[in-house]
Amino acid sequence: MIETLPAMQTTRVRTVDFMQPLTDQPQPDAPAFGVKNLSMWYGAKEAIKNVTIDVPAKRVTAIIGPSGCGKSTFLRCLNRMHELVPRTRVEGEVLFAGQNLYSPDVDPAMIRRRIGMVFQKSNPFPTMSIAENVLVGLKLNGVRDRNLLNERLEKSLRMAALWSEVKDDLRKPGISLSGGQQQRLCIARAIAIEPEVLLMDEPASALDPIATMKIEELITELKANYTIVIVTHNMQQASRCSDFTAFFYMGALIEFANTAKIFSNPTRRQTEDYITGRFG
Amino acid sequence: MSGSANHQFRKAKSLIASLLCSVAALLVIAPLGLIFFYLLRSGLSSLNVAFFTNLPRPVGEPGGGMANAIVGSGELLALASLIGVPVGVLGGVYLAEYGTARVNALLRFVADVLNGVPSIIWGVVVYGLIVLPFKSFSAYAGSLALGFMMIPLIMRTTEEVLLLVPGGYREAALALGISRWKTIVHIVMKTASKGIVTGVLLALARIAGETAPLLFTAFGNRFWNRSLAEPIAALPLQIFTYAISPYDDWHRQAWAGALLLVAMIFLINLLVRFLTRGRAARVA
Amino acid sequence: MATAAVPTSVLQLRPASRFGDRAFEWLTFAMSLGVVVLVILVGWQLARGSHLAITKFGFHFLATSTWDPVAEQYGALPFIYGTVVSSLLALIIAVPLSIATAIYLTELAPLWIRQPLASGIEMLAAIPSVILGLWGIFVMIPWLRAHAFPALKAALGWTPFFTGPIYGVSMLAGGIIIAIMILPIITSVAREIMRSVPNLQREAAYALGATKWEVTRIAVLSYAKNGLFGAAILGLGRALGETMAVTMVIGNTPQIKASLFAPGYTLASVIANEFTEATTDMYLQALFEIGLVLFGITILANLLAQLLLKTMTRKMTTRVAQ
Numbered sequence: 001m002i003e004t005l006p007a008m009q010t011t012r013v014r015t016v017d018f019m020q021p022l023t024d025q026p027q028p029d030a031p032a033f034g035v036k037n038l039s040m041w042y043g044a045k046e047a048i049k050n051v052t053i054d055v056p057a058k059r060v061t062a063i064i065g066p067s068g069c070g071k072s073t074f075l076r077c078l079n080r081m082h083e084l085v086p087r088t089r090v091e092g093e094v095l096f097a098g099q100n101l102y103s104p105d106v107d108p109a110m111i112r113r114r115i116g117m118v119f120q121k122s123n124p125f126p127t128m129s130i131a132e133n134v135l136v137g138l139k140l141n142g143v144r145d146r147n148l149l150n151e152r153l154e155k156s157l158r159m160a161a162l163w164s165e166v167k168d169d170l171r172k173p174g175i176s177l178s179g180g181q182q183q184r185l186c187i188a189r190a191i192a193i194e195p196e197v198l199l200m201d202e203p204a205s206a207l208d209p210i211a212t213m214k215i216e217e218l219i220t221e222l223k224a225n226y227t228i229v230i231v232t233h234n235m236q237q238a239s240r241c242s243d244f245t246a247f248f249y250m251g252a253l254i255e256f257a258n259t260a261k262i263f264s265n266p267t268r269r270q271t272e273d274y275i276t277g278r279f280g
Numbered sequence: 281m282s283g284s285a286n287h288q289f290r291k292a293k294s295l296i297a298s299l300l301c302s303v304a305a306l307l308v309i310a311p312l313g314l315i316f317f318y319l320l321r322s323g324l325s326s327l328n329v330a331f332f333t334n335l336p337r338p339v340g341e342p343g344g345g346m347a348n349a350i351v352g353s354g355e356l357l358a359l360a361s362l363i364g365v366p367v368g369v370l371g372g373v374y375l376a377e378y379g380t381a382r383v384n385a386l387l388r389f390v391a392d393v394l395n396g397v398p399s400i401i402w403g404v405v406v407y408g409l410i411v412l413p414f415k416s417f418s419a420y421a422g423s424l425a426l427g428f429m430m431i432p433l434i435m436r437t438t439e440e441v442l443l444l445v446p447g448g449y450r451e452a453a454l455a456l457g458i459s460r461w462k463t464i465v466h467i468v469m470k471t472a473s474k475g476i477v478t479g480v481l482l483a484l485a486r487i488a489g490e491t492a493p494l495l496f497t498a499f500g501n502r503f504w505n506r507s508l509a510e511p512i513a514a515l516p517l518q519i520f521t522y523a524i525s526p527y528d529d530w531h532r533q534a535w536a537g538a539l540l541l542v543a544m545i546f547l548i549n550l551l552v553r554f555l556t557r558g559r560a561a562r563v564a
Numbered sequence: 565m566a567t568a569a570v571p572t573s574v575l576q577l578r579p580a581s582r583f584g585d586r587a588f589e590w591l592t593f594a595m596s597l598g599v600v601v602l603v604i605l606v607g608w609q610l611a612r613g614s615h616l617a618i619t620k621f622g623f624h625f626l627a628t629s630t631w632d633p634v635a636e637q638y639g640a641l642p643f644i645y646g647t648v649v650s651s652l653l654a655l656i657i658a659v660p661l662s663i664a665t666a667i668y669l670t671e672l673a674p675l676w677i678r679q680p681l682a683s684g685i686e687m688l689a690a691i692p693s694v695i696l697g698l699w700g701i702f703v704m705i706p707w708l709r710a711h712a713f714p715a716l717k718a719a720l721g722w723t724p725f726f727t728g729p730i731y732g733v734s735m736l737a738g739g740i741i742i743a744i745m746i747l748p749i750i751t752s753v754a755r756e757i758m759r760s761v762p763n764l765q766r767e768a769a770y771a772l773g774a775t776k777w778e779v780t781r782i783a784v785l786s787y788a789k790n791g792l793f794g795a796a797i798l799g800l801g802r803a804l805g806e807t808m809a810v811t812m813v814i815g816n817t818p819q820i821k822a823s824l825f826a827p828g829y830t831l832a833s834v835i836a837n838e839f840t841e842a843t844t845d846m847y848l849q850a851l852f853e854i855g856l857v858l859f860g861i862t863i864l865a866n867l868l869a870q871l872l873l874k875t876m877t878r879k880m881t882t883r884v885a886q
Contacts, residue, residue: 079455081454081455084447084450084451084454086380107582109457109458109459111457112454112455112456112457113456113457116455116456117451117452117455119448119451119452119455121448123448123449123451123452125449125452125453125467126449126471127470127471127473136453136456136466136467137457137458140453140456140458140462141457141458186452189452189456190455190456193456193457290775290778291775293775293777294775294776294777294778297776297777297780298668298672298776298777300664301664301667301668301672302668302672302673303664304660304661304664304665305664305665305668305669305673305681307661308661308662308665308685308688308747308751309684309685309688311688311744312684312685312688314699314703315691315695315699318699318702318703319695319699322702366595367595367598368595370591370592370595370596371592371595371596371598371599373592373595374589374592374593374595374596375596377592378589378592378593379593379596387596387597387600389870390599390600390603391599392866392870393863393866393867393870394602396801396802396862396863396865396866397606397805398804398805398806398807398832398858398859399805399807400805400832400835400836400855400858401610401805401855401858401859401862402606403835403839404609404613404835404839404851404852405605405606405610408610408612408613409605409609428602431598431599431602432599432602435596435598435599459582459584459585460585460588460589461585461588461589462584464588485690486690488692489692489693489695491692491693491694491808492693492807492808492832492836495836495839495840496839496840499840516692516694516808519694519695519698520694520697520808520812523694523697523698523702523812524701524812531702534698535698535702538694538695538698541692541695542695545690545691545692546687549686549687549690
C-alpha cells in the first residue's frame, strides 16, 4: 500500500504547505500524555524503543509508519490494552492527568474509562441493539439512571454523526448497520462514557472511501472535545485530519512535528523517504 | 497390452473397494433403521394415556404406566444440571479466558480422561460417597452421579464456544473500562450463550438415557418419590427392569418407555441442531 | 458542544472492583479444578472401597476364576476374560466397518449422501445403551439363535470358537452389541482424521495416475495410520466400560469357554447385576475392586488413544507448517 502513494502524496503535501501557516514544534500548554522513555517488549522482542513524546490535548495526533513499526503497539501502551497479550513488559512512564499510568496503584479499567479506543475492525457487540451498544459502557460501569442513559444515547449518537440515520432503529441489532455506520456506532459507544481521549487504531482502513470521509469529518469535529490519537497507514488521511504527526520506524519515534511540517519539510531523512514512498 | 490389462485390473480393484465401503456404510447405518423400526412397531401401540399418568401395577398385574419414572427422570436431570452446569460452564470459562497453556493442557487432559470413565463407575463412586454414609439410595445420589458425568462434557463444549468469540469483542469491552469479569459474563458469555446452551443440551441428551450410574444410586421406586433423600424411579431404570422381567405386559411397556426416551433425546438433538444453525448464520 | 450539560461527575462511575475480578477468576479456577477433584475422588473411593479385598486376596483376585460369594471366594478372571474377549470381538467387527464407512464418507460417497449418513451415525450414537439392550434381547438374540448362529456353526463348527449349545445370549452376542455401540465413535473420529489429511496428498497420488482406491490407500490410509489406530483404541476404551446393553445379552455366567456361543460375564456387568445384592462387606469390597480394575484398564486404553491421536495431530500441524 505504501508503494502506491508517492506521486499523489507529494503534490498534496505541497498544497497543504501553502495553505497553512505553521509552527515548527508542537508546544501544547498541557499535554494530554507525557510519554517518557517508554519501551515495551513482547517476550524478548523489543517492540517500542525508548519513546519520548508529549501528545497535545484537544488536538488530533496521527501516528504513521510502515507495517510492524510499532505504531499500534504504541497506541495500546497509552491505555494499557497491550496487557491483554501475555508476556509483555513495559519500562518508562506515561503521564496522564499528572499520574503515571504504569504506577502499581493504577487500575487499568479506570484508565480505560478516561481513554477510549476505537479499533480497526468495527466490533459492535453482536447480541446487542444499537442503543444497548452505545450504553453498554455506562450500564456495566454502574449507571442506572434512565434519564441520563437516554440523554447520553442521543448525545453520543449525534456526536458520532449517526443519530439521524438510526434514531428510528435504535432497537435493531448493532451488526445490522453498514460497515461505516458500525464504525461510527463504535465511536458513539466509546464517547458515551465521556472519555477525555480517543485512541483510534486505523479506524477507516476497512471502509470504503465515502465511509472513510465521514469518519475523517467526524474526527475533525470531535477534536473540539477530545484529544485524539489516530494510527493510520494512509498518509493522505494523516495529512487531511491531523494537527500533529509522529513517524515511527522499527519501534522508535523518528520524528514528531506539526503535520504540515512533516509532510512538506521533514527533518529526518527516514521520514522523507517514507512519505515520498522511497522506503523499503 | 499387458499394461492395459494391468490398468483394467486396477480399475476393477478400485471398484470392488468402493463397493465394499458402501456396503460397510450400509451395515453401520442398518442398526439405526432396525432399532427405529422395532421401537415404533412395539412402542407406539403401547403408548396410551395410562402410560403417562399411572403408577406401575404390582408384579404380574397388567396395565399401569411409568408416570413416576417420567417425572423422576425429569427431577434427576434437573438436579444433575444444578451440579453439572455451574461447575462445567465456569470451569470452561477458566479454560477459555484465564488458564495458561500448561494448566489448560493438564485440565483438558483430565477432562478427557473423565469422559472415558465407564458410566457404571460413577454409580460405584457415588454409592461409596453418598449411599453408604447415609444408608439409603436417593434421588440426591442418582443426580450426583449424573451431574459428575455432565461436568467434563459441559466444560469442554463451553471452552470451545467461548474460544470462538472473536477477541475484538473482549478488547472493545475492556477498552470501555469494563472490568474483566463483567466483560466475560456480559459480553463474551452472552455472545456465546447459544453455544453454551447447546453444550448443556448435548450433555443432558447424553446422560438422559444413562442407566448404569442409577442402578445403585437412584435405585428405582415403584411409587412416587416423596423426598429427594429416598429412592426415585427413572425412565431408563424402569426400561431395564421391565426388559429383563418375564412378563409380556412389562416388555410392552419397556418398548413404550424406550420410544419415549429416544423421542426425548432426539428432540433435544433437534433443538441443538436448530440452535447451531442460528449461530452458523450469525458468524457468516 | 454540550459536554457541560452532563458533567462526568454526575455519572459517579463506580471504581472498578478489583475484588470482583479476582473473585471471579478464583471461582472459575476452583470450578475447573473440579475435574481434577473428580479423578481423585474416583480413585480414592474405589481404592477405599476395595482395600480390604486387595489385602486379603492379593494377586489371586485377578488370577483365579472361582466367583462364589457364599464361600467367600472371589476370583475376577472370568470377568476380565469376558470384558477383554467381548471388547476384542467388538473391535474385530467394528473397526473394519467403521474405517470403511469413514472412507466412504470422506472419499467415495456422492456429496448429497454424506451429510444425511453422518447425521444418521450421530443418531445411532445418541441411542442409550439400555435401549440397544432391549432391542438386543427381543430382536437380535432371537434372530441370532434361529439364523445366524446355526449358520456359523455349520460353516465354522470345526473350530473351537463356534461349538456347543446355542442359547442366543452369548459372548458373541455381547461382542456384536458392543460393536454397534462403538461404531459411531470410531467412524466419526476416523472421519475427522481422514478429513484432516491435506488434499495435496491426494492430488499428488492422482497425478501419478492412481485409481480412487489407490489414492485412498496410499495418500489417506498410510498417512492416517496412527490416528486410525488411536480411533480404534478410543473405541476399545468405550467397549471395555459398556454396561447395560452387554449385561442384557451376554448371559451373565462367570466362566471361561473357548466357544463364543457360550454365555460370559464382564466386569461392568457383574457390578451392575450384583452390587445391590452384595450382602457381606467382603462381597461389596470385591465388587469395588472389580470397579477399580475396570477403571484402571479403561483409563489405560484412553490414555493410549489420547497419545496416538495427539501424535497424529502433531504430525499434521508440522507437515502443514512445512
